[in-house]
Structures are given as structure tokens and as C-alpha cells.
Amino acid sequence: MAAKKRKPTARGRAVQREAQEAVDQDLIRALGNEVRVAILSLVIDGEWSPKMLHKELGIGLSQVSYHVKELKKFGLIEMTKTEPRRGANEHFYRATKRVILPEGMAAALPKSARTAALHRVLKLAEKDLKESLEARTFDDRPDHHASWSPFQFDDQARARLHAKLDEVLEIAIEEEEASLERGGELIPTSLVMFAFTSGRKSGGASSAFRQRS
Secondary structure, X not given: OOOOOOOOOHHHHHHHHHHHHHOOHHHHHHOOOHHHHHHHHHHOOOOEOHHHHHHHHOOOHHHHHHHHHHXXXXXXXXXXXXXXXXXXXXXXXXXXXXXXXXXXXXXXXXXXXXXXXXXXXXXXXXXXHHHHHHOOOOOOOOXXXXXXXXXXXXXXXXXXXXXXXXXXXXXXXXXXXXXHHHOOOOOOOOOOOOOOOOOOOOOOOOOOEEEOO
């Protein structure tokens, strides 16, 4: 007798949903080649033709053209325009989307690919914040939080902070599961976290600004 299929928990469904949104299988396959990673890094923020990519990257035109076709096949880039150049048509391409990879996988990717993922996070956060401010929902509750805090840490402190931020994300997932199970009114809430190396110089005591109502 076949075992009865077990339904996922609320948290399991949430994790699967986030994984489906965050991981793009086409991108994973595309990033398996460093040339395609380099091409994606350029076409994310502008229009490029294979000839332009060939000159920029110093890679053979035929090789570039092949990988451009592969990226188009994966649905990661699209042709935006065609211009006549010396009796031939030059095609221009641009990325169709940016996606986020799980942290463990992202750490193993080339820096250019990680940069693309970061751009995606920033874009999503900016869009979400803009919509919240326009709808005037950002501070419509007394439990909202906004802060900016410059610090100075050594490697050990950075590692501990990173682990704590991971814990916060885990808590958020657990609280969402509990909220779904309680079956009450749900409040759309965005949690955005950044901890990064600042461009300012180190030295002296840091001051922290925090605003919370």
C-alpha cells in the first residue's frame, strides 16, 4: 500500500513559494558558463550587441554570438532593436530579468553574478518601499521600524552579526507560520536587512541614528 502523501506545513509552503520565486532554473544553467556570466553582467544595465560584447570582453565574436543565443534561449535576454551597420544588421540585447539565488549557491558564484543578485535585491526593496510610502502604509502602525546605524567591527563581530541576522530571518519565517495557523487578519509586512562594508574610513567612535515610533 502506497504511503499517504503528506501535506506541507504552512512554513513548508512559504519556503517552497519563496524558493520558486528566488531560484530561476534558467539562470542556474546559464551561470554554468563564465562567458555567459560576463555577458549577463553587462546586459543587465544596458543594451549590447554581440560585436560590442566581443570588443568589451576580448572574446571571439563567434563565441560571444553562441552564448548570446544560449541566453536568449533561456529567456534571460531579449533583442531590443536592430540597426543597419555597413550592409548588415546589428542586433542589440538586454536582460529580461534579475533573480536572487540562495545564499549558499550565491557564495559559490563569480562576483559578477553575485552583483547581479544584489542589484535584484536593491531593486525589489526600492520598489516595495516606494509603493509603501506612496500608499502611506509605511508608518501607519506604531510598530514599524526604520534605522541606520554605522558601526566598526572586526571579523569575529561581523561573523556573529551575520549569524544573528540569519536568526532574525528564521524568526520571521516562524512567526509567519504561526500567523497563518492562527487564521487571523494578516498584515503584509516587508523585512529588509543590509549589513555591508561602508565606504567611509574607519577610526574613532561610531554614532548610531535610530528612528522608531
